[in-house]
Amino acid sequence: MDRSDIERAVASHYGRGGLTDNILKSLGLQDAAPGSVPIEALFPVDQLHHGGVGLTEKMAAASGVRAGVKVLDAGSGIGGSARFLAGRFDCDIDAMDLSEDYVQTANDLDMLVGLSEKISHRAGSVLDLPYEGGSFDVVWCQNVTMNVADKKTMFSEAFRVLRSGGVYVLTHIGRKSDGAIDYPLPWAITEATSFVTSPSDFTQALSDAGFTDVRDHAKDAPPPPPASKGEPDDSVAMGADMSLRRDNMRRSVAAGRLVPMLVTAVKP
Numbered sequence: 001m002d003r004s005d006i007e008r009a010v011a012s013h014y015g016r017g018g019l020t021d022n023i024l025k026s027l028g029l030q031d032a033a034p035g036s037v038p039i040e041a042l043f044p045v046d047q048l049h050h051g052g053v054g055l056t057e058k059m060a061a062a063s064g065v066r067a068g069v070k071v072l073d074a075g076s077g078i079g080g081s082a083r084f085l086a087g088r089f090d091c092d093i094d095a096m097d098l099s100e101d102y103v104q105t106a107n108d109l110d111m112l113v114g115l116s117e118k119i120s121h122r123a124g125s126v127l128d129l130p131y132e133g134g135s136f137d138v139v140w141c142q143n144v145t146m147n148v149a150d151k152k153t154m155f156s157e158a159f160r161v162l163r164s165g166g167v168y169v170l171t172h173i174g175r176k177s178d179g180a181i182d183y184p185l186p187w188a189i190t191e192a193t194s195f196v197t198s199p200s201d202f203t204q205a206l207s208d209a210g211f212t213d214v215r216d217h218a219k220d221a222p223p224p225p226p227a228s229k230g231e232p233d234d235s236v237a238m239g240a241d242m243s244l245r246r247d248n249m250r251r252s253v254a255a256g257r258l259v260p261m262l263v264t265a266v267k268p
Contacts, residue, residue, distance in 0.1 A: 001192065003150065007098055007125060009193050010147045015101040019078070019237060020108040026236045035114035039087040042109060045236045046080030049143040049171060050186070050249070050260060056084050059142065062217050062264050063169035065089050069137040072096075072161060074126045075144030078237055079106030079119065085140075086118040094131070096124040105237075129157045136161050141170040145202070146187045149195045155209035162267040168211060169264050173249070174199040176259040182248040184241065199261055211265035218261055 001009065023045050024030040029037060043053045051058070059081075065071065067090045073082045076095035079102075086093050097103055103121045110116045124130055126141070127150060139158045148154050158168050173187075175196040188194035197205075199216060206214045235242035252258040 003127065006147075006149060006193060011098040011100075013147075013187075013189065013193065014077075014097075014099040014238075016237075016239070017101060019101055019105040023078075023105070023109070023236050024112075029112070032112060034111045037112045039083045039113045039115070042080065042083070042113065044233055046078050046083070046109065046234075048077040048080060048234050048237055050173075050246075051171075053080075053084065055171060055262070056081050056142070058217070058262060059140065059169050059171065060085065060088070062262060063138050063140070063167045065091060065138055067091060070094075070135065071138045071140055072129070072131065072136045073140045073142075074129065074158065075141055076102075076106065076121065077142075078102050079109055079121065081140060081142055082106070082119045082121075083110060083113060083115055086115050087113070090118075093119045094136070095119055095121045096126075096129075097121075098123065098125060102237075127153045127157060129161050131161045133160050134163045137163055137166050139166070139168045141168070143171050143173070143187065145170060145172045146196050147193055151195075151197070151202070151205050152209070155206055155211070159209050159211060159267055164267060166267045167264055168206070168267070170262075172196075172202055172261045172263065174202055174259045174261050175257070177257050179252075179255065179257040181252050181257055184245045185249050185252075186238065186242065186245045196258065199259060202261065203263065206263070206265045210267070212268050213266040214263065215265075216261050216263050218259065 071093045073095040076097045082093040082095045106121045
C-alpha cells in the first residue's frame with residue numbers, strides 16, 4: 001500500500017459514528033451540561049493507549065510540559081491527552097488526527113469539560129503538518145508511530161515545527177524479536193497497517209532526523225492496566241474486540257516480542 005492507502009485504512013480502523021453519544025451513555029453523562037464534567041471523569045474511556053492516564057502523566061513529566069508551553073498533539077485520538085495537558089498545566093494545545101470521527105468527538109468532549117478555548121482540533125496527517133516551522137515547545141505523539149510506515153518524514157516534520165530546545169515525546173511499541181506477533185492488536189487488525197520497528201532503529205531514526213539527547217525511558221512506560229470488569233474502558237472508542245487485541249499485545253510483550261517505549265528527543 002502507498003501512503004494514501006495506509007492513511008485511509010488507518011482512519012477507517014479508528015473511525016466510528018455516534019461515538020460521542022456512546023461515550024456519554026457509557027459514563028452516565030448523557031444529560032451533562034457543557035463545562036460541568038471534570039476531565040477525570042473521561043479518563044476511563046479517552047486515554048486510547050496502553051498504560052492509561054498513568055502513561056500520559058509519565059510522558060508529561062519526561063517532556064517537561066508546564067504552564068505556558070505550546071504543545072502539538074500529533075495523532076490525538078479523541079483528545080484525552082490534550083485535555084489532560086490543558087487541564088493539568090493550563091497550556092494551549094493544537095491537536096490533529098487522521099480520523100474525522102475522532103476529531104468531532106474530541107471537540108464535543110472538550111466542550112463538556114470546558115476546555116474548548118484551550119484546545120484546537122483538526123484532521124490531518126503527521127506526515128504533512130500544517131504549521132509553520134518553530135511553532136511548538138513540545139510535539140506529543142502517543143502510540144501513533146506503529147501506524148506510520150514513513151517514520152523518516154514523520155520525524156522530520158516534528159523536527160521542523162519544534163522550536164530550538166523543544167522536545168519530541170513519543171510512545172511506541174517496539175519489535176524486540178523476530179517471533180510471530182498475534183493479530184489483531186490495538187492499533188491494527190492485520191500487519192498491513194502495523195509498522196513496529198526495533199528500539200534501536202527507532203531511536204536511530206530520530207537521531208538521523210537531527211534530534212539530540214534521544215532517550216528511551218523504557219522503565220517509565222507502564223504495561224496496559226488490567227480492565228475492570230463491567231467498567232467503561234477504551235473499547236467504547238476503539239471497538240468491542242479491544243479485549244482480544246489487548247490480550248494479544250500483552251502476550252507478545254510478556255514473550256519478549258514487543259516492548260513498550262517512552263522516548264524523548266530534543267531539537268538543538
